[in-house]
Amino acid sequence: MGEVYRLLPLNVPEADIGSLYRFEPSFTEDSRRTSPNNGRESYEGDFSHGSTAALIPRPASRELPSPPEEAYLVSFVLNDPRHPYNWSALKKWTVLIVVCSAAVCVTVASSIQASTYQNLEDEFDVLRIEAVAGVSLYVLGFGVGALFLGPLSEFYGRSIIYLVSFALFTIFNIPIATAQNMGILLFFRLITGLCGAGFLSVAGGTVSDMFRPGTTDLPTAIYTLAPLSGPCLGPILGGYMNQNVTWRATFYLIIAWGGVEFLLLWTLVPETFLPIVQKQEARRLRISTGEGAWTSPSEKSGRTVRDVFPAALWVPIKLMMSEKMALAMDTWTSLILGIIYLFFNAIPYTFRTLYNFSLGESGLAFLALGLGMVLGTATQPLFIARIKDKGIRAGTKPAPETRLPVGMAGAILAPVGLLWFALSSFRKMPWIMPMLGTLIFGVGSVYIFTCVFGFLVSTYPKYAASAMAGNTLLRCVWAAGFPLFALPMYQGLGPEGATGLLAGLCALLAPIPFVLARVGPRLRAKSEYAS
Template identity: 45%
Template sequence: MRHISSGHVADSSVIADDATITNVNDQKIDSSNSNIEKLEKESANKIESEETQYGSQSVSTTPVELEPHEDPKNMSPFRKWVAVVVISSASLCATCASSMAASAETGESRDFHVSKIVTILGISLYVEGLGCGPLLLGPLSEFFGRTPIYLTSYLFFFAFSFPVAFAPNIAVFLVFRFLTGFSSAAFLSVAGGSVSDLFTNDKVANPMAFYTISPFAGPVIGPLISGFINQNVSWRWTYYVLIIWIFVELVALYLFVPETYAPVLLKKKSRRLRRLNGLPEPEEVGKKAILHAIALSCYKPFELLLFDRMALLLDLWSALILGILYLAFQAFPIIFGEHHGFSSGLQGCSFLGIGIGLVLGTATQPFWNRLYKEYTIEHDGHPPPEMRLLMGMPGGILVSLGLFIIAFTTFPGVHWIGPIIGSIPFGTGIILVYTAVFTYLVTAYRPIAASAMAANSALRSAFAAAFPLFAPAMYHRLGTVGATALLGGLTTIMAPLPFIFYKYGPRIRQKSKYAMS
């Protein structure tokens, strides 16, 4: 494992005041820099002394290297997997909290004396917080490390959950639902980096797949948990249980998740060595540098959405699918509750089909990994980014197929198992589409990968926040068949995108000022 200094602030790239590193296997460095070329030939964990510019501030770096026992990738497999499990469960908790509110809406509407639509804002505002949080927390993690961001954000998540659980009125409830979503968003923007910090490129696929399923499984598990809670006790117990879960996760994060971000580890080591040798501390990164990075992380994603059509279309596709998933939290109670007479708890169980589909989609990852390795060999180790879109091809078809099966099995006279069976290919398609889109964006837009993912996250959150609000009206006016078929038609229109970009992607990237040509 080799690390070299980078010194760029843009796009949430790796930043540190004493030393900055980048995985050489993942990123191409300017070949004109002879010092870096020399470093690439030397042994592991080398850091070059250089001047790093943070706006108008200059920070001197110090030669320092990580010893093998200090490298997170050299931790024992057991310890690494414990960290992955804790990070994944914390991510599961954060996303599960978004949909747990769905089953509590009836009780909230009754106690707060508001309409059902107003209580749906509890989901929408939380999801909007999940979309806004990474714009701030992502850049901060580059300066302060991953673990401090995890602990701080989860502490706020824990604290803000109390006003939600004990809210005296709907205003307090909704404000703090947004704040809990915002504070829990670190696990959607930073956690993937922790997993990649712990494993080498040839071993990261399985732990990354394990982590990747948690943000999607969370919204599916949420109604299952809260459904039975609200069936037997007050809706507030939904949030009491959530508070207990958050506390357990907070303790586990503190005990089992070490700092894995190499620039921060190098920075701490450099400071320790300076103190031991009586050397002066380097000038700290100023507030202007941090504010600049945050401003850039807020601006660049929307610039990409406005001026790059390929990124916009892929982001719209993934946003539409997530919007439909969150719309299901309002649609399934209509399909299974009103038409089939399911209780609140059984309505939560109706999401198990989507969960099974997610698991099946994740189980196909070894096949896609082998296929990608074959393409890598065929292209001398440098396959085009479009290879990542291959799994999106069946994924898009399965999403549309699942929705049409759900649509035409929602008649009251049709057995309730029909829509649940239809939700299985829908869930499988979700994981395939998202894996394809995420990996393609990171690969094709590597110079601004953080901004590309932030743009995707912002658009997905906007759709996921909006769709539940119009779901009840749409399903009652169009009927379950017409409304679900309409959604299936929209996804069918978007399904050809991976086929189109697989063929024309290289030509489009050559004309783009953001993508790699």
Template identity: 40%
Template structure:
């Protein structure tokens, strides 16, 4: 890079500032080390040097984003198809988590269990989603995105079958945990796939798909399950999920390429060695001394380090936890409010979740506004983007969320028309999507 006037776009300016900042930090105190600059949980290329300082002429790198081996050289249509496919996987996983609540009416008498015991199946699935990324994210650094997607999704499909044919509570609780663990790959690695194929200044729109899918899923689950369980047996809930998940698996096998940059560089290095016969060509990943146990241990330690040393991470995590908790509390609240207070039947209770879904879609529709806001913030900062600029949507979202909750809570009475609490849930859904869209794009940059 010869001079500042030749730097074009936010990506190059960010890289220049990041490089300067890395150089400054390398000369200062290095006693506190949190590990690589990028996340170990699938959100970047941890094996690649951020500052570009490399004296090895035989270390393989991409010849820019137009390099045929670089995932960012794919056509725009293929990039968006991949993002939508990954987003559909996240949607299926989170739909599986919540659709379970619509089976209580038929499943509980058959299993001779109470609603409280049945709720454990929801909890174990969420526990699997929470623990899976700690292991699947680091493994994607060694084996790439594609193997993790294919193996974990195949396990997800296989373990849906015991859910469909279960005859007791113990079976259901066990397979629900395993299913959540396997399906969590899409929730942990999807953000990394987006950053693999899109530049940082292009990440806002595709990240909306990734942030929207996990939160549309919980509201789609009771809606879909309400229709299925009203007209047929509860086991058909899982038959439908098996068909859906198997279709996605087939699409992944056929159309989901490897996108993790270190893996692609390793492929390029192997190709160069084969073409030239020179064994000195090496990818950064091939010179790495990290082991799988080391990386998993670091992945288990990193969340606690970030929560301890990064107040921003702690606050965003607390906000995310509260919003996710409220979303899952709605599964029980909607049955009480619309079933008991308004006399809705099962499929009508499922339809009541349309309020949250429409609210989230409305929040996603504001994405062009946040693009404009981000560009203005970058312009005010002399053309240098900062990750915090992506949090702009979270500010109005954090205000809309409590407004929606108050409206839902204080209008859930039989003498108030049922549309009013649904509007309140819609406002909550809109605010939640805005908050998570800001957080996800912030983390993605």
């Protein structure tokens, strides 16, 4: 037959289907076929058993009405396998592991330069503070880049941000490895920090994209370990390398690692942000069906980066400055991260001064700090089970204050670990004693970060990305400053006095989770952003 029918989407309302056809009664005695001049065919049948209705296509001169716009709007049902929530556990954890390994890579790059200080001073004839500035500029790039890459991932997707930023991160490490003067090295350290920031600001969103609410605690704890353990791994890798070969090999290692990570991201990490997944599906349908009406909710909204980008940059700062809870938590994590980056100067100085460690051996001293962070992550299920139990008993979503007990434990362990380090930093003490102090501090730091991240996200669910971006900005600015005064402070006060001062600062902020446990609900009730 010559009549052509449109293939409708499955969700066209039944009332609209009837309008595509007309029904005419026929009482013919015999069957006959007619062929109008226009070449189109109609059929009439033998209905000798009585009157019935013959289905006759509408004349070609009348156009078929189009289905409603909603018929071409891409959406996923609850159990749709295309929704990241419904991916297999193997796929989800593969994505998480690859993203975490990339986060380790960019954070290793932040601290591995700490092993190159002496070599940079000798080759470029610069002061120690200029060599240390490479670490500070890199970490500063983390904080600034997070403000930009986070909002961009909401429009272009997580995957493209990962690929582009990591490709640039790898490429811009080449000028560092081949630098002929300190200015080039410092400039590209800042640029690579900006590029690597995606794994601090975007990766948390990847976790929430794939794991349903109430199941994100363990993935978040594992992701939290990645950017904290990376800085500890940097001196371990760089110590013996810089002791035995040129400092440039340090950055050739990062380039090779970055290339491998880029391939893993390209092959194993698909898009996880639901609006972009729907947008990609709409594009696929337009191409495969030739129907240009297919669209996604994000395309239909018509929003552009220009519409929301200024607010995305301003809201994290405004929230941090106007919300007492956010400012307290951000300050707390900023001090902890600042101390971690200060240790890249303090630990080598302490162990080389007191115990005559070599450059490689002083790098191994960071093993205790890293082990403490692993132990802190391994014990997270104890706190996660308690949070879930409180939610089940209450019959509702757990309150943000249920996240605070793990922070209370960290508030005690972090200053205790620093005090242990301070009191055991003497020649008469075996070298294992101050290392035990860094192990205790490592456990406490993971507890603090887990508490703060969970509390911010659950307190400001509608502004979680902004709350985390503000936290990243402040703690990276602090972490960038601490290495600059670390060595003068330890030379002036000694390891025991300088570390004792840090322990006192930690003790001053230790009451934060205990205070919020009491006044948190009242502050949330008055908050403009909390819900």
